Amino acid sequence: MRYEHVDTTDLDAGALLALAVGLVPGDTNTRPVMTAPVGSWSSADGAVRLEIKTDGTYAGKVLGRKRPARGTYRLEDGLLTLSDVSGLHTPVRVGDGILEMAGHRLGRAA
Secondary structure, three states, X not given: OOXXXXXXXXXXXXXXXXXXXXXXXXXXXXXXXXXXXXXXXXXXXXXXXXXXXXXXXXXXXXXXXXXXXXXXXXXXXOEEEEEEOOOOEEEEEEOOOEEEEOOEEEEEOO
């Protein structure tokens, strides 16, 4: 197997990560990197609303819950994990234009 030398002195973190997983920086055939689904989301019945922010935090409302949900999130392998300030961790499956969490399907809010 032949390895090419790559000068890493001018590469950013994303390019270094691409090298680490075997991708070539600048290669147009690389997989797209999943980013957090920033924006407003809502279930069709309005029972769940979620605002995912660019700063790594989220805020939400759940029908029947007295206190609004808020905390931080982490995205890893297509799974968004919401970590509420109360200590609750909620897994959210990220799909094409939808979020699935706790039995609810959320779409982009208008």
